[in-house]
Amino acid sequence: MKRMTNMKQLRFMANIIRQDVVRMLYEAKSGHSAGSIGLADIFTALYFNVLYHNPEKPDWPDRDRLILSNGHVCPVLYSALANAGYFPKEELMTLRKLNSMLQGHPHRGTLPGIENSSGPLGQGLSQAVGMAIVAKAERKRWRVYAMLSDGEHNEGQTWEAAMLAAKYKLGNLTAIIDRNNIQIDGYTEEVLPLEPFADKYRAFGWNVIDVDGHNIKKIIDACSESKAVYERPTVIIAHTIPGKGVPFMENLFEWHGKPPTKEQADEATRDLEAIKKTIDEDEE
Amino acid sequence: MNSHPTTNSKPPLESILDMHLIPNLFNPELSKPSRDGFGKALVELGEQNPNVWVLSADVSESTRTHWFAEKFPKRFVQIGVAEQNMAGVAAGIAACGKTVFLSAYGVFSPGRNWDQIRVSICYNDVNVKIHASHTGLTVGPDGASHQALEDMAMIRSLPNIVVLAPADMEETRKAAIALAAHNGPGYMRTAREKSPVFTTTDTPFVIGKANVYRDGSDLAIFACGIQVYESLKAAEQLKGEGIDAAVIDCHTIKPIDRAAIIKYAKKCGLIMSVEEHQVDGGMGSAIAEVTSSEFPVPVYRHGIYNRFCESGEPYDLLKKYELDAEGIVKHAKEAMKLKSKV
Numbered sequence: 001m002k003r004m005t006n007m008k009q010l011r012f013m014a015n016i017i018r019q020d021v022v023r024m025l026y027e028a029k030s031g032h033s034a035g036s037i038g039l040a041d042i043f044t045a046l047y048f049n050v051l052y053h054n055p056e057k058p059d060w061p062d063r064d065r066l067i068l069s070n071g072h073v074c075p076v077l078y079s080a081l082a083n084a085g086y087f088p089k090e091e092l093m094t095l096r097k098l099n100s101m102l103q104g105h106p107h108r109g110t111l112p113g114i115e116n117s118s119g120p121l122g123q124g125l126s127q128a129v130g131m132a133i134v135a136k137a138e139r140k141r142w143r144v145y146a147m148l149s150d151g152e153h154n155e156g157q158t159w160e161a162a163m164l165a166a167k168y169k170l171g172n173l174t175a176i177i178d179r180n181n182i183q184i185d186g187y188t189e190e191v192l193p194l195e196p197f198a199d200k201y202r203a204f205g206w207n208v209i210d211v212d213g214h215n216i217k218k219i220i221d222a223c224s225e226s227k228a229v230y231e232r233p234t235v236i237i238a239h240t241i242p243g244k245g246v247p248f249m250e251n252l253f254e255w256h257g258k259p260p261t262k263e264q265a266d267e268a269t270r271d272l273e274a275i276k277k278t279i280d281e282d283e284e
Numbered sequence: 285m286n287s288h289p290t291t292n293s294k295p296p297l298e299s300i301l302d303m304h305l306i307p308n309l310f311n312p313e314l315s316k317p318s319r320d321g322f323g324k325a326l327v328e329l330g331e332q333n334p335n336v337w338v339l340s341a342d343v344s345e346s347t348r349t350h351w352f353a354e355k356f357p358k359r360f361v362q363i364g365v366a367e368q369n370m371a372g373v374a375a376g377i378a379a380c381g382k383t384v385f386l387s388a389y390g391v392f393s394p395g396r397n398w399d400q401i402r403v404s405i406c407y408n409d410v411n412v413k414i415h416a417s418h419t420g421l422t423v424g425p426d427g428a429s430h431q432a433l434e435d436m437a438m439i440r441s442l443p444n445i446v447v448l449a450p451a452d453m454e455e456t457r458k459a460a461i462a463l464a465a466h467n468g469p470g471y472m473r474t475a476r477e478k479s480p481v482f483t484t485t486d487t488p489f490v491i492g493k494a495n496v497y498r499d500g501s502d503l504a505i506f507a508c509g510i511q512v513y514e515s516l517k518a519a520e521q522l523k524g525e526g527i528d529a530a531v532i533d534c535h536t537i538k539p540i541d542r543a544a545i546i547k548y549a550k551k552c553g554l555i556m557s558v559e560e561h562q563v564d565g566g567m568g569s570a571i572a573e574v575t576s577s578e579f580p581v582p583v584y585r586h587g588i589y590n591r592f593c594e595s596g597e598p599y600d601l602l603k604k605y606e607l608d609a610e611g612i613v614k615h616a617k618e619a620m621k622l623k624s625k626v
Contacts, residue, residue, distance in 0.1 A: 067376075108379075108408045115379065117407040120399050126369045127404055130376020134337075137358055157400070160369035 069124020
């Protein structure tokens, strides 16, 4: 797929994805708002610039793989896939409904472009490591990207996978952590503190990059940097604001697991439309 | 490693069906653990198919994956003591078009990674084959913590997976090869302890088709693992006491052979299941599920009765918990009492 390099275009796309997610969650009447909306910039960077992929050939063997580990943010993935052309956009409004391709958590095989089934936390990095081991052993040029949440680092399996990735020197693996500081019961540092988060990954043998998870250019740059590190896997700790772009959701863990009402969805859409109008004037 | 037991085509005993078992059925020359059959199969598969990968969770020698690792080091992944990660890594490798065998003790896998098997392997529907070694009571002196007696109950409830419990080393070798050819997730349990190798290269093995080794009209004994051979011995003793027992090697627990179960439910009117597993949830339960809805007859489920066991030498344990031939004879007689109640 042709890369989108114009920052204005990319920011427009992120805005469209946010608006999709708001509508999808309102229509679905259940789902996870804050994380999905907060990840719009990262998914825009990935699907419209970073990843080598072909929406017309989802099974192209040499594609880059994106493993989504925290499956509950799938509305942002579904919107990115639809906007990239994997399936018609009107399907988005069937999210979580009977007979839909868009399952409440992603299912490999049901929807084109989904690399892995997920939902139960902590399972994604292991699968990404498996793929990267194959790609490295067979000297493939494709890379593996793993999207993780901060909260799922409570699960020991994530750290088991982190150790194995370092053992096999998986320079073809880039993990991106949505560091939004919230999980279901509260703030991550209150539920089970993760800090010093970056130091933990460094101690596990990873290359660590901290980045503003809403600056699309910096996300793309961090992904490029990760490609230049051969002997270690890279983790990009992307600092995000949950619900970013929808002021009444921002930074509130209460918005982790609920959808907007009709009025809230309309308000969110108005907020996002207002932001969209400013994209022209802003300089990157 | 390269000698396979062979046979002439003549049935060894009158009552034994022509299933190409060894000629001297009750005087076997070879005694080997079934896990050896798994290790041998992996080497064969590795030679035939460059897409076969093997994973181990720090138990390569005892689960016999080290033979593969020595020959094909690039397709062997040493995971460390991390069964959950192993299931996920296996799913990732399989998603790249590979056939992946992962190997650990049954108490840890599926004991510890059932959620990963459920979502990363079964829901993804990828070609991962789980080898659970050291299952059953016969792991012996390690004691109850290491005796996998619940694994089939855990694993057979999952969609998309086939579940095998082969009877001896040779059948295990064939089962592993059949699993590699099967498209989708698979599970196979093996034993640590040596047991007689009584099937041969010519004995048929088809996933989902139970092997009837001995016909009978009073009682049909469905067994898996080491208990198949013990049941054949038991049937000989029962014959002397006037009970004509069929013996069926029920090596596939899922999908279970409904036709064989219904056939023998009709023929004998009584089924007995024998397994090194808790009586609830294993092969016996799977059989009772079929009979209860399709042809109700009494199903006497023999195995471990809702308890943890203990340390001991393998065959001493089988004797104490009545899963050797003598124990099976005793329970078969109990089972026969159910017939008068129908």
